[in-house]
Amino acid sequence: MADDKKLTPRAQDFSAWYNEVVLKAELADYSPVRGCMVIRPDGYGIWERMQRALDDMFKATGHRNAYFPLFIPESFLKKEAQHVEGFAPETAVVTHGGGKKLEEPLIVRPTSETIIYAMFAKWVQSYRDLPLLINQWANVVRWEMRTRLFLRTLEFLWQEGHTAHATHDEAEEEARRMLGVYRDFMEGWMAMPVITGQKTDSERFAGALRTYSCEAMMQDNKALQAGTSHNLGQNFAKAFDLKFQTESGGTEFAWNTSWGVSTRMIGGLVMTHGDDNGLRVPPMLAPTEVVIVPIWRTDEERDRVFEAAHRIKATLAAGEQRGANRLRVHVDAREGIKPGAKYFEWELRGVPVRMELGPRDLDKAQAVVVRRDTREKRPVSLDALGRDVADLLERIQGDMLVAARDRRESNSFRGEITYDRFREVMNAEGAFVYAGWCGDGSCEAQVKEDTKATIRVLPDEEFRSAEAPTKCMHCGRGATSEALWAKAY
């Protein structure tokens, strides 16, 4: 293969590589509106599978879907002091409708807490109405100054869960439970390992008591905040008069949580798994799991190979050799394109398994199976193909997670680190550094100024270093907690 046909090597310029993969794999395109993105069918296919998987997980935890308005009265946003402070600068505002100036401007939702809790206030009377567990799939708008495909666009698709509970502890449990759901999804479906934990005050959601986050490491060693879950306390309940009557007859404000993940995850997927040949999609999220590339010379050979290819597709799609495990298979029947060109195209698009099928294979009752993640190639007997391919897909799914975790860990620092060394690492290749923090926001700010690194989360117990921190990495004072430091998107 000629080097000049490869994608930009990511070591040289990760951003350029990322943009090229997203555009060339046809996941998305730039729209005529600056900062807005068009998600193309290939990208949307991945999103649909993400949606379906998450939706099932939400249903299993008792949540139900609903839909709330795109427009939010300006006054709603202003009811919660921190919330308006956080979001007002990045809102799009509708001032005219039907050719007339509106009496009150309408905000295009940047998030829906205000309008949802205004409705909750109508719906909740008694403790018997709680918990109220709602999710909505929607688009939101945040007027960002600089945008990037999938990672930060003016408009994006997401889900936002909103719940109301009778007690603080119940809300706290909910916020943590949904963070766990996100982690299960990101690791189980996306093969993208994440560090979970609590955000510091400086990165807490505007209006929340506590914010929890899933942080993933991209291949340039930067962190991507892939999902967040908030314990909102009673802040919004008080602002929107969301009260309920308790069992003992008293009146109390409800406790809320909100949590969301977005199309940003697709960007995370690309930056976690992509390589110099393009995209790699984990099997569980791949709209097409197996692509069959028929190879032929003569018309007779073509007929024979096509017949076999479609028979194999039918077998795999029906899951006949493996019970319920139906595979998503595509036969690339295009004529006039050489097989080699097809290989490169499907690799660029990230289809996990490619099956090469030619006359020589049929003579031997086999097919050549190539896995996208390692590009390992091996012949497989047609007799047990269904089982073999299904097993291979499971192995790829698992191996991709292991590979991503290994890469993250080999770029992580745990235990003692001097601030000089920290600066050196952050300003060079970047890393995840677990180090003590005194809890003072000014230390956090100073580190950010020195290195652009911030505290991504205060990690959960299981992700901390073996040695508990004793000193703040920056100021040397006693550490109150251990923090995960990294540069972020």
Place this chain on the structure above:
RNA sequence: CGGGACGUAGCGCAGCCCGGUAGCGCACCUGAAUGGGGUUCAGGGGGUCGCGGGUUCAAAUCCCGCCGUCCCGACCA
């Protein structure tokens, strides 16, 4: 909003300094050969050169103004 760069075919670009028939690569269409890792040859379609004004016999090219985009900062999921 500060600093820099750029607007020419769907995409990527050359041409501009030194004014004179609108070019190249990829992609697309037609035909033939090819076909187990990015085929080759031949033919073909497609552009008010970002917009407006000025100079000139003549402007993609020179001058003035505007608009837009991208990159770096500030900001942020």
